[in-house]
Amino acid sequence: MTKDQLLLSFDLLDEQYIEEASPTAAKPHRRRIQLVRAATCAVLIAILVPAILLVLPLFRTPTEVPPVVYDPPTIFNALESPELLYGNGNPFVVGDTTEVVDFSDTTEPLSKGFGHGYYIVHAEIISILPDVYYPLNRSPNFAPNAYQLIRFRTLEALHGNVPEEFLYLMPMGVVDNSFDSYDTFIISMGLRGTENYILRNGSKQKLEAFPLLLFADPNNCPEIGNFISFTDGVFNENVFHYYDTDLVQPGYTVEYTLTRVKERIKESKQEIEDSGYYSFPIDILTYSTDFTTEEARAAFAYVQAFENGVFVQSICSYFDAAYPTLTYTRYIGECQTEEVISINLETEEVTYSEVRYSEEELRSIVNVSEYAANLREKYAAQLPVPPHTDTQGKELYSLNVFGWYLKIDGNIYGIVKTTWLYHEKRYDEEYHCNVLYRYYDDSFILLDAQNLTVREVSRDELLELTGGQDFHNYIHQYRYNYAYKAGYFF
Amino acid sequence: MQDCNIVELYWQRDEKAIKETAEKYGGYCYRIAYNILYSDLDAEECVNDTYVKAWESMPPAKPEKLSTYLGKLTRHIALNRYIHDRAQKRNKAADLVFDEIAELIPDGATSNLPDEVALKDVINRFVGALPSLTRVVFVRRYWYVSTIKNIAKDYGLSESNVKVMLLRTRNKFKAFLEKEGITL
Numbered sequence: 001m002t003k004d005q006l007l008l009s010f011d012l013l014d015e016q017y018i019e020e021a022s023p024t025a026a027k028p029h030r031r032r033i034q035l036v037r038a039a040t041c042a043v044l045i046a047i048l049v050p051a052i053l054l055v056l057p058l059f060r061t062p063t064e065v066p067p068v069v070y071d072p073p074t075i076f077n078a079l080e081s082p083e084l085l086y087g088n089g090n091p092f093v094v095g096d097t098t099e100v101v102d103f104s105d106t107t108e109p110l111s112k113g114f115g116h117g118y119y120i121v122h123a124e125i126i127s128i129l130p131d132v133y134y135p136l137n138r139s140p141n142f143a144p145n146a147y148q149l150i151r152f153r154t155l156e157a158l159h160g161n162v163p164e165e166f167l168y169l170m171p172m173g174v175v176d177n178s179f180d181s182y183d184t185f186i187i188s189m190g191l192r193g194t195e196n197y198i199l200r201n202g203s204k205q206k207l208e209a210f211p212l213l214l215f216a217d218p219n220n221c222p223e224i225g226n227f228i229s230f231t232d233g234v235f236n237e238n239v240f241h242y243y244d245t246d247l248v249q250p251g252y253t254v255e256y257t258l259t260r261v262k263e264r265i266k267e268s269k270q271e272i273e274d275s276g277y278y279s280f281p282i283d284i285l286t287y288s289t290d291f292t293t294e295e296a297r298a299a300f301a302y303v304q305a306f307e308n309g310v311f312v313q314s315i316c317s318y319f320d321a322a323y324p325t326l327t328y329t330r331y332i333g334e335c336q337t338e339e340v341i342s343i344n345l346e347t348e349e350v351t352y353s354e355v356r357y358s359e360e361e362l363r364s365i366v367n368v369s370e371y372a373a374n375l376r377e378k379y380a381a382q383l384p385v386p387p388h389t390d391t392q393g394k395e396l397y398s399l400n401v402f403g404w405y406l407k408i409d410g411n412i413y414g415i416v417k418t419t420w421l422y423h424e425k426r427y428d429e430e431y432h433c434n435v436l437y438r439y440y441d442d443s444f445i446l447l448d449a450q451n452l453t454v455r456e457v458s459r460d461e462l463l464e465l466t467g468g469q470d471f472h473n474y475i476h477q478y479r480y481n482y483a484y485k486a487g488y489f490f
Numbered sequence: 491m492q493d494c495n496i497v498e499l500y501w502q503r504d505e506k507a508i509k510e511t512a513e514k515y516g517g518y519c520y521r522i523a524y525n526i527l528y529s530d531l532d533a534e535e536c537v538n539d540t541y542v543k544a545w546e547s548m549p550p551a552k553p554e555k556l557s558t559y560l561g562k563l564t565r566h567i568a569l570n571r572y573i574h575d576r577a578q579k580r581n582k583a584a585d586l587v588f589d590e591i592a593e594l595i596p597d598g599a600t601s602n603l604p605d606e607v608a609l610k611d612v613i614n615r616f617v618g619a620l621p622s623l624t625r626v627v628f629v630r631r632y633w634y635v636s637t638i639k640n641i642a643k644d645y646g647l648s649e650s651n652v653k654v655m656l657l658r659t660r661n662k663f664k665a666f667l668e669k670e671g672i673t674l
Contacts, residue, residue: 004573007591010633011566012610015558017617021629022557023521023636023644440531478531485535 119160119215120265122258123152124184126165128175131203135169146172146202151212155184158258159265162215169199169216182236184254186228186261189215200334228261230254296348303328303341330357333369335414337405338471355407366449368403368414375416375445376401386420386441388480394422394439404472408465414447415462417474424483437483444475493556500548507548508541515557519564525635526568526584536571540564565633587635590656594664612670616663627652628659 129149150168168189201208228248229236235252247264248257291297330339338355357365379401385391403416422439446457446465457465462475470476491510499507519540523533540563553559572584617625627645630636631652638656642649 002595004569004588006594007588007632008566008569009606009609010613011562012606012613013617013629013633014614015555017614017625017629018558018561018633019555020622021626021634022518022561023630023634023640438531476529478529484531485538487538 119162119190120158120186120188120261121152121154121160121162121166122156122158122184122186122254123154123162123166125179125182126151126153128179129167131201132172133169133199133208134202135199147199148172148175149199149210149214150175152185152187156258158186158261163213165212167210167212167214169214182229182231183233184230186230186254186257187215188226228257230257291343291348293348295350296343299341299343299350299352300326332357332362332365332405333367333403335368335372335403335405336472338407357405357407357412361412364449365405365412366414366447368405368416368447371414371445371447371454372401372403372416375418379418384418384420386422387443389420389422389439389441390481391422394424397421397423397438404474406466406471408467411448411450413465414449415474416445416447418443418445423486435485436487438486439481439483440478441480442478493553496556497548497552500545501552508545511541511544511556511560512537515560518557519560522561522564522634523568525637526565526572528583532571532575533568536564536568539567543567565635583637584635587631590660591632593660594667608670609672612667612672616666620659624655624659627655631656 127150129151131149133147133149135147147169148171150170152166152168154162154164154166168187199208199210229238233254235248235250235254235257237250247260252260291300326343326345328341328343330337330341337357338353339357340351340353342351343349344351379399383396384399398419398421400419401416402419403414406413406415420439420441422441424437424439425434426437427433428435442459444457444459444462445454446462447454459475459477463470466475491514496507496510496514499510516537519537520533523536523540524530527533527536540560543563544560547563551559617628620628623645627641627647630641630644631638636644638649638652641647642652645652647655
C-alpha cells in the first residue's frame with residue numbers, strides 16, 4: 001500500500017468521527033463569552049469616531065523609479081464594468097473566491113440563510129452611498145468584487161446586537177434605481193468589521209474608514225436569499241428572485257414573515273442545542289477593546305494611529321468564541337504588507353509579525369499604489385494581451401491590477417500583478433451539459449527601489465527573490481492555458 | 491433547507507438541489523479541497539466536481555448526513571487531483587500530511603491493497619477508541635488535511651502539543667495495524 005492509498009483509505013472513517021472533527025463543529029474547549037457591555041462600548045466608539053477619509057500621506061518623498069522598459073501591457077479596468085462581474089445570472093460564477101487570504105483564520109458557518117447565529121434584522125434604507133467600494137483584505141487575484149454601501153436603520157433586531165444604524169456592503173449590480181422603493185427588508189447578515197473598517201473607495205481612489213458597523217453577506221452572494229424585501233408591507237421578490245420558499249412566499253405580509261423568521265430562529269436554536277453540534281455560537285458574540293494590559297493598550301493605540309500607516313482590521317474567527325483575535329495588517333496606500341499585529345481579546349496577548357516597517361522606511365518607500373493606478377490608466381486605453389492565453393473564443397471576464405510590498409533582507413520591494421480571467425462555455429459530452437470554463441493568466445512587475453529598476457519578472461524569478469516564500473499567496477501558480485471548470489448548466 | 495429536503499431535490503432531479511448544496515455546504519467542501527490543493531481555482535473546480543458527482547450519485551444514493559457525504563466526495567476528488575498534479579504543483583502543507591502517513595508504511599511494503607472491509611473496521615475501531623480530543627485532532631489532520639497551526643488554534647493547544655499528539659497516535663496506529671494483521 002502506498003501513502004497515497006493509505007490517505008485515501010481514511011475515506012473509510014465513520015461519518016460520526018468526520019462530523020465530530022469538522023472545522024465547523026463545536027470545539028470541546030470552546031468557551032462562550034458574551035461581552036455585551038463591551039459591544040455597547042464598541043458601538044459607541046464606532047459611532048463617536050468621525051468618518052475618516054484617508055488620503056495616505058505615506059509617500060512624502062517617493063523614490064524616483066525609471067519608467068518601464070517594455071511596452072506596458074494593457075489596461076482595461078474590469079472593476080468599472082460590474083455587468084461583466086454580475087450580469088450573467090450563472091449561480092456558480094462568483095467572480096472571486098473571497099476567503100482565500102483569511103482562509104486559515106476564518107470559521108465559516110455550515111449553513112446560512114435565516115438560521116441561527118447570524119445577525120438578523122428588520123430594517124429600512126436611510127441612503128445608498130453613491131461611490132463604488134472594494135474590500136482590501138480579500139483575495140485580489142481575480143477582479144475584486146465591487147460594492148455599494150447602503151445605510152440602514154434598524155426597525156427590529158431579530159437576532160444579534162444590531163445597532164440602530166449600520167452599513168451593508170452590497171455587491172454592485174444588485175442595487176438599482178428601484179431599490180429604495182422597497183419599504184423594508186429582513187436581512188440575514190454577518191459582521192464584516194468593527195470599528196473604522198476600511199474599504200478602498202474606487203470612485204475617489206482613496207481609502208475610507210467607516211464609523212458605523214459594517215455588515216455583509218458572509219458568503220458574498222446576495223442572490224441566495226439573505227434579503228427578503230417588502231413593498232407596501234407585502235413580500236416583493238423582484239430584486240431577489242431566489243429566496244427561501246420555506247420561509248416566505250409571494251403575498252406574505254411583513255408581519256407574517258417576521259413571525260415566521262422568529263419561529264425559524266427559535267427552531268434552529270433548539271435544533272442545534274439538541275444535536276450537540278453547532279456551526280457557530282448560538283448567541284452573537286461581541287468583544288471588548290477596553291484592554292487592561294499595557295502591552296495590549298499600546299498595540300491597540302499603535303494600530304489606531306493612522307499616521308503609522310493604515311492597519312486594516314479583521315476579526316479572526318469571529319464565529320469562534322475560543323480565540324477571538326483582532327488582527328491588523330498594515331497597508332501602504334492600497335497595498336498590503338507582511339506587517340501584522342494581533343491582539344487576543346481573551347488573553348490580551350499581542351503578537352507582532354517578524355517583518356515591521358519603520359517610520360523612516362515609510363518616508364522613502366516606492367509608491368506601489370501610484371504605479372498600479374498608472375498602469376490601470378494605461379490598460380484603460382487599450383486592453384492588455386494576456387501573456388499565456390489563447391483568447392480565441394473566450395470572453396474576458398475580469399482584469400485586475402494590484403500591488404503589494406515585500407521586505408526581503410532589509411530591502412523593500414513593490415510588486416504589481418496583473419491578472420486576467422477568461423470565460424468559455426462548452427458542451428461537455430461526459431456530463432451532457434454545458435460547462436463554463438475559466439482561464440487564468442497573470443504577469444508581474446517588480447519595483448526595486450534599491451536598484452532603481454522597474455521590470456517585468458516571471459513567477460520563478462519572484463520566488464527566487466523571496467526564497468520560495470509566498471507570503472500573501474499572490475505569487476501562487478495557477479495553470480496557464482488550463483480550462484478550470486467553473487460551473488455546469490444542466 | 492434541511493438536508494433531507496436537499497436530498498429529495500436531487501431525487502426529483504431538480505437543479506435547485508445544486509444551488510441549495512452550494513449555499514449550505516459550498517464553504518465546507520471548499521475548505522476541504524483547499525486544505526489539500528492550496529489553490530483557490532483548483533479547490534473551486536474540485537467543489538464543482540463534487541456537485542456533479544452528487545448529482546450523478548443521487549439517486550441511487552440517499553445519504554443521511556449530507557455534509558459528510560459531500561465532504562467525502564470532495565476529499566476523494568481533491569486527493570486524487572493532488573496526487574495526479576503533485577509533480578507540477580506542490581502544496582507543502584499537504585506534502586507533510588503525506589509524509590506523516592508514509593511513516594506508517596514499512597520499507598519494502600507491497601502495493602497490494604489490504605482488504606477494504608477489514609481496513610475500515612480496523613481504522614474505525616482504532617479511531618473510536620481514542621480519547622475524544624486525540625480523535626478529533628487525528629481526524630482533522632488525516633481526513634481534513636488541516637494544518638497543525640489551525641488544529642492547535644481550534645482546540646486550544648500549542649502546535650508542539652498537536653505534533654506530539656499526532657506522533658504518538660501515529661505510532662499507536664501503526665502498532666494497532668500490525669496487531670490486527672493489516673499489512674500495508
